[in-house]
Amino acid sequence: MAVLERPSPPGEYPVVVVGSGPGGLQTSYALSRLGVEHAVISQDDSPGGMFRKWPIYQRLLSWTKPDAPYERTTRAYEWYDHNSLIADEPELRATVAAEMDRMYMVPSRPEMERGLAAFAERGGVQVRYGCRWESTRRDEDGYVLVTSDGEYRCRAVVFALGVTDPWKSPIPGIEEVPHYAETPVPREFEGKRVLIIGKRNSGFEIADGLEPWARQIFLVSPRPVQAAVLSVATVRVRYFEPLEDASWGGGTFALDAAVERIERTESGGFRLHAQGTTRPGEITLEAEAAIAATGFRAPIQDLRELGLGTVGDGRIPALTPYWESTTLENVYFAGNAMQGAAGLRKNGVGSASGTVSGFRYNARLLAQHIAKRLGHKLEWQRLGRDEIVPFLVEQLRGGSEIWTQKGYLARAVYPDGTTHVLPLAHFLDHCEQGSIAVTIEMNAEGAIYPVAYARAGEEIDEKQLPPQHLNDFTGGEYRDALESLL
């Protein structure tokens, strides 16, 4: 049998990407398109390793609609497919949609994994599999990554490792409670009372899966489920059944309580002691099974010792609008950890960077940002003066970047007529006089509307435009508003 040569051996590269999930693949694809030399290393043996483990109960949370008003090979179709990676070549688009068996609107884990593998293969993404990143140190001009295959020197490094290390909140006794990642098949919970510590996505995913089996389910955490988030998030499907059962006073309880301690009972079960938060008072619960659905953290290994700043109780790297560490220059994150850059969060609405649908666009911009820093000259589309307003209203109608990353990404046009997408925060702080940018935004009530920004001396001129029943922002009112800002 011929021995295949593994790509990207240890050595010196301008950029090293660590990880072969959706974030790593999308970043590598985008870097290649810009002609940026880089290595991709992954400890897994094929793309999308996470989808061989999680989610526990098989299906993803974000939708892919196999048939939509636009053909799958078009850019406009991206809006209907939140799981496929994005590409310039039609044959690389909608690779997850092509795998769907149409039983559900959300792909199963194997469908997602196959879709990613198809993208990597057809896109020619070269990954050195079976190469584990072990430690990191600074070098004169960048970083050295020590791996199981040897040392990689680079000026910039992109960690695309997901947010995949099981994490438990510091509750006395929680070490006795299995983490979400260790949850067995639902059948194991037949007839049992189950304590779930955590009321976020993973907690409700488990609760949803256990509804047909468990005798009773108690979800416990200090903060109430955010009804406002549920009304706009694609993840809400997991919350429906457990919350419905709870609201009718059935066998499920979603309790707002700060857990003080957890102990084992003589019969091998669990006893939980808590203090109510939304409704004060002592709570004691007993159950035969317990699961710590307390979340995950980014596997940042020794980066903290190197000075990596974090958010989310130390779980997520703290990032600038262009996804660079706020404390380590030239250390970038791609994929799910991009949520460490919160953006402006106007009206409390966050970015979509914690999901493939959002971070696939970020990866393209990250590649552009790195290319620019490395001295590559980027070529942007250039518009004539009369083309600017028609182009912008077209973006407001169907620009998938600004529609998916509402309030985080903006479409900008500069005084020389060049146009590209970038993080809104970056535009606001660095744009020159005569530049204009548009976003799609949402308020706390769920209304969707465009916003235009222009620099007016020291101040930002922010113009919020009205919502429209069919989200059609191409009419005269919108054109006139944009024209007046130019």
Place this chain on the structure above:
Amino acid sequence: MPNGEDLVDTLRRFNLFADLDRAQLEAIADPDSERSFAAGERILRRGMSGTGFYVILEGEATVTLGGEELNRLRQGDFFGEISTLLDEPLTADVTADTPLRVLEIAGPRLEAFLISYPRVMFRMLVTEARRLQEVLAWRS
């Protein structure tokens, strides 16, 4: 996080939250509400709407108006409340001087937050009174 201190331990040392018990602090200390900024990064921008209320967990920031420094903010200080409470665009810029971590209460949630924790509202009011007093003293 300095010395592995968790969010609850940080918040309990602040004057604003001094009256809250552990369960209440845990309810406030939502890790998803933690924001971080690089030194030199802007947090609030004059003229912008829809922002929130922020409490500094770690680091320092400066409030400026047209390039003129108005105030320095440190750990435990809060900002953003005027624009949020009045539902009007921001009147000044706030920029991080050091790597900065803040706890954010999103604008649309501030009213419900203050009503849920009247002791926090009272302490906020006392701080606002002091700020007003300083301005009046400076003017006289």
